[in-house]
Amino acid sequence: MNITQEKINDLGSVITINIQPADYKAKVEKAIKDQSKKARIPGFRPGMVPAAHIKKMYGKSILLDEINNLLSDSLNNYISDNKLEVLGQPLPKVDQDRDYKWDFEDTFEFSYEVGLAPDFKADFSSKDKFTKYKISADEETIKSRMESLQRAYGKMTNPEKSAEGDSIYGELVQLAEDGFVLEGGISHTTSVRIELVEDAKIKKSLIGLKKDDVVSFDIQKAYKNNATLIHNLLNISEEEAAEVKGNFQLTVKNVNRLEAAELNEEFFNKVFPDGSVTSADTFKEYVVKEIESQMQMNADRKLSNDIYEYAVDKIKFDLPSDFLKRWLKATNEKLTDEELEKDYAGFEKNLKWTLIENKVVQSNNIEIKPEEVIALAKERIAAQFAMYSPTPLSDVQLNEYTQNFISDRERATQMYNEVRSNRVFEFLKNTVETKEKAIDYKSFLELK
CATH class of the missing domain: 3.30.70.1050 (Trigger factor ribosome-binding domain)
Incomplete structure (x- = not known):
């Protein structure tokens, strides 16, 4: 040969x-x-x-x-x-x-x-300067999060009339163009959460309703053509939800309201059984710590994204674009020429970053260890469970969930790539110069 x-x-x-x-x-x-x-x-x-x-x-x-x-x-x-x-x-x-x-x-x-792949250098130093934001939690955000937790552990009541934030339990029936019930149309008994309705006029029509009241509204207009919300509401496929048209009639059977729990001993014992929070003051401290921890993650992501944008712009090299376009077409039979031209710039940008990332790993002997992958998987699983309960999983449970999770080859590869990317950003953040800047949450959200 x-x-x-x-x-x-x-x-x-x-x-x-x-x-x-x-x-x-x-x-x-x-x-x-x-x-x-x-x-x-x-x-x-x-x-x-x-x-x-x-x-x-x-x-x-x-x-x-x-x-x-x-x-x-x-x-x-x-x-x-x-x-x-x-x-x-x-x-x-x-x-x-x-x-x-x-x-x-x-x-x-x-x-x-x-x-x-082209030959290039990926050199970074203290001459490369970035802003690292320190975000403070404002009172409005703190209050909103406290109220959210109180509602999550509150009790369900059935007020006489609906108000913003309530859910209306009733029957939704599809109407024909003449306003009468459509024969053979969609009919489903469900809960309509008023806060999820995006059209202001329709949302207003759902407030002040009582049992046996009837109201009609355009389903697509109400949810701004969100097929996922409509699919869940009507119990139909997302494909059907994207296509369904016209008005639906809602007949109220009941109004449900989740009353916020009071900040008392019963609430604290239920939410924080370990006794770490026992008063309104310590509850607020917990919420502030939780929010600012999340905000710090947002600030870290912002810094990583700034480094990413800077790197793909700073480090210049060519790619075999004609070949890559032919390869994309050959491996994606349904890809049209229009779609290729529209999406190619984004593909090339991500490929440039992948090559820069590879160069940083190789040039600086960055090694990814299996225990790092397992640790990240545990972190992701623990965070997912924390969304539903402040009580953490036991070590035995967390280990079991983690082993099941990474036994899937695709998930394990995804975790490995994420660890690798995190290590590259960690290296770069310690190599470039960062200057800390205090900023409030609202101002941070306005940053590009």
Whole structure:
């Protein structure tokens, strides 16, 4: 076998693989013999089908499979042995002049075009300057979060009339264009949460309703064409929810209101069974700490994003764009030319960052350890459960959930990539110069 590489330019090459009969005959003969032992063909006993018969019936398809396997292995090994940093995947070049007989004596030659990563430096230092924001929690945000927790542990009541924040339990029925109930239309008994209605006029029409009241509204207008909300409300598929039109009639059966719990001993014991919070003051301290911890995460994400934008703009290098566009089209059959042109700039930007990230990892010997991946998975799972209860999972439960989570290969890879990205940003944040700036939450939200 002979493999050669012809450079097109610094960002592309053509790899040609020449395969002689000696390279594949033994593999094909073995595959034929293996097949003869497994084949079930009328007129022959199981395992006793002559190899010559298998060759006559299936020889060409077996040869094709073995050539494909040989090509794949040879190409991957060549790329690995020669330390080629390939972008995307090799694309086979079609040669219309070649017509193989597939008679077990052919000499085959296949060529593949590959896109190559550019050579560049990713140098960062204290000359690269960034702002690190320290966000303070404002009283409005603190109050809102405290009230949210109080409602979450409050009690359900049934007021006579609906008010903003209530849920209306009733029957939703689809109407025809003439305003009468549509025969064979959608009908579902459900809870309409007033706060989720986005149209101000429709939301106002739902306030002040009492049992047996009837009101009609445009379902798409009410939820600003949000198919997910409509799907949940009407118990139909999201595809149907996106297409459903017209008015729906709501007949009120009941009004439900979640009354906020009082800040008393019962509330504190229920929410904080460990006794860490026992008064309104310590409850507020807990909420402020929770909010500012979340805000610090937002500030860290902002700094990471600023570094990302700065890096892809500062570090200049070219990519094999023509090749990458062909590769994207070849691997995404439904991708139109219009979609490709529209989305390519974003794809190229993310690819540039991936290459910069790779360079930072390689140049600074950043090593990702398995325990880091497990620790991040635990953090994600614990945070998800914390959304529903301030009581943390036990170590045994958390370990069990984590093992189940990372046993999925795709999830494990996702966690690894996230750890890797975090380590790169951590390295860069410690390398560049950051200046801390105090800012209130509302002003921070207005930053680009």
